[in-house]
Amino acid sequence: MAEQRLIVVGGGLAGLMATIKIAESGVGVDLFSVVPVKRSHSVCAQGGINAAVNLKGEGDSPAIHFDDTVYGGDFLANQTPVRNMCDKAPEIIYLLDRMGVPFSRTPEGNLDFRRFGGTKHHRTAYAGATTGQQLLYALDEQVRRYEAEGLVRKFENWEFLSAVVNEAGTCTGITALDLLSMQIEVFEAPSVLLATGGPGIVYGRSTNSMVNTGTAAAAVYQQGASYANGEFIQVHPTAIPGQDKLRLISESVRGEGGRVWTVRDGKPWYFLEEWYPAYGNLVPRDIASRAIHKVVFEHGIQIDDQNCVYLDVTHLDPDMLTRKLGGVLEIYEKFMGVDPRFTPMKVFPAMHYSMGGLWVDAEQKTDIPGLFAAGECEYQYHGANRLGANSLLSCIYGGMIVGPNMLARSAETAGEGGSAAADQKARMENRFAKLRSMDGTENAYALWNELGDWMTRNVTVERHNDRLKETDEKLQELMERWQNIGMTDHGQRANQELSFTNQLWNMLELARVITLGALARDESRGAHYKPDFPERDDENFLKTTKATWTADGPQLDYEDVDTEHVVPRARVYNVDIR
């Protein structure tokens, strides 16, 4: 066999970490990304990365980090992988520190740690207010060195279209679209990683970047990979509404002492502190989002006729705020024209993160042999709700373990492609030829706006079965109308409408997985909340949802959850009962 190269799709934290691990062992990597990797969505993570390094003398430990994480996730995560991740976290922080991440420091020169939601410990290492950006850049620099050595070949501005799956059902490569020339090529490799991020754009406007369409995960779902826990969508409590995007105001603002309040009967009402005295403003995100919804919609309290509450840091030292939260507060100031150090911010919940994703086993293998997944595009580490600052950790940890697992698989087997590669390329070329010739009356972007509105209204903070059913009907209507799209751009080069139309179909497939998963789960757990079924139902639903694609829509099956280490207990944040 000629020089072996593996394929990594996605240049965010998970993809880059996997690339480093593979290249470090001397094996080449073809790295695909729709944007220059340095512009990946990981840059948006503001607040930090969790690791129980216990530098504050609080008696923190990976075991407590593990417990906080599975408890915060309402016991839906398989416990062993979470435990392994938390055990590895301190080592990951040290590695990032050595890579030159400018982590914030204590007076003694140690790494500084801040508090985040869902824990009582200072466990979150941070680099100013742009931790994700700093981590991404550090990994990017390491990968660039391997690129200069010729081990890594980057395919930036290339979009993953589909896996190549041979007759035996094994993944032997990918097809990808060059977003400049609009040509489709096929690339073969004994193992392929998808590290393609979350599906926020399915919700139209969210806190996600524009590349987070979920298209890659949705494509392999349609090829037989199952999608797990799709219904678990995290809504972040504090975002700034906007026309193009809902911009996140990091949880670190509350970690550093920010308070959430509104005005009731002419007086400030600190409702989180009142309702959840044990954790106050640092309750997990699902709880805070529901509380804000309750205040705005049930109590009918708005501010200046807008659906929002205050997130307030005006009582904190302005110099400290600039130093520790400068980047976050700067976003508010740039987009709202108001300095939050002196005027309380107005915020409202926004779709933020998908706990669900491609089903993987503890080695990050999907159920298509040869195809792996890591990062937000898989489902494994956060259960029913993700704790703040655990996502950067899960991305890097997933990338770290998947690299060696991909190498091990490649050493033992190399799937025989046969004609599968050529066949798949022809199939994709055919699909794109059809897309190009679409001449109906619908506009892809206008359909996407409708999709986003429906998903945001009905499949976020509160779920009702009748509205979920209606949403699924709407999704099927949108799928029909998708067939009637008319291309407005007939250009051969950098035709964004063409690739977007393809992505939109995939988004619709994924939207059905999310919606029907939510419909079927008649309980409330973590981010999934049904007022008609307000309790967690372990007997029926302490189970992973697994959706598999069929021509008639997703088929849902359920798989038992690994509860080997701690027995599930009630999840409450108003009193300490742990």
Next chain:
Amino acid sequence: MVDEQNHEQNKAEAKNIEIRVRRQDGPGGEASWEEFSLPWKAQHNVISLLMAIQAAPVNAAGQATRPIVWDCNCLEEVCGACTMIVNGKVRQACTALADELEQPIQLEPMSKFPVVRDLSVDRSRMFEKLKDVHAGVQLDGSHDLGPGPRQSAANQEQTYAFSRCMTCGCCLEACPQYNDDSEFMGANALGQVFLFNLNPIGAVQSEERLETIMGRGGLSDCGNAQNCVEACPKDIPLTKAIASLGRDVTVKSLRDLLGR
């Protein structure tokens, strides 16, 4: 969330937002201007205006047209993708708020990079340059070697400022020395050299890094116009880095001359 008063006021002032876009179908193609007129909405920025055109691509003359091609990703000014020239000034389109811009809002692609299509340009040479200057820390490996060295908070604050560079290219667009006739690497690459030479582990390779900026296209090509620091959306003190590197290079040259 513009408050209601502002809202009414703005609505009264401008019912529509007028936009002019410089369009080009590909590299080397003819460029032409196209005008658009969109209804005013609170909180429009250049990105949301371009999105509105995508969903209904009709120009100001009422003719059907094709959607505008542009780059963007994070929409909160941390990824650097949506850099373009807005009303003559290079900046990120996401933080260009319609209510704060003079109309017609004029959008052009950056001029120092090859146009891909419309407002999208190819900035890959910036990433290539980061390879040449060894921007990064050279590790022995990603295995567990324990914590990194301690660092003062002051050092962290200084490095953090430079580490926020998102390779957007504003400094290069603004630089008179950065053009087709010169090989000047520009301020962003120099800023990264300064950054990694400040890092306690990165400093181990500081001599090599300095060598990469001592030749043609390096530090001495800087004309000291100081436009870079003005144009930088992250207020990175680029000219400070250039001055400091100038001293380091002088010391190194002398040492090299004297054989240490």
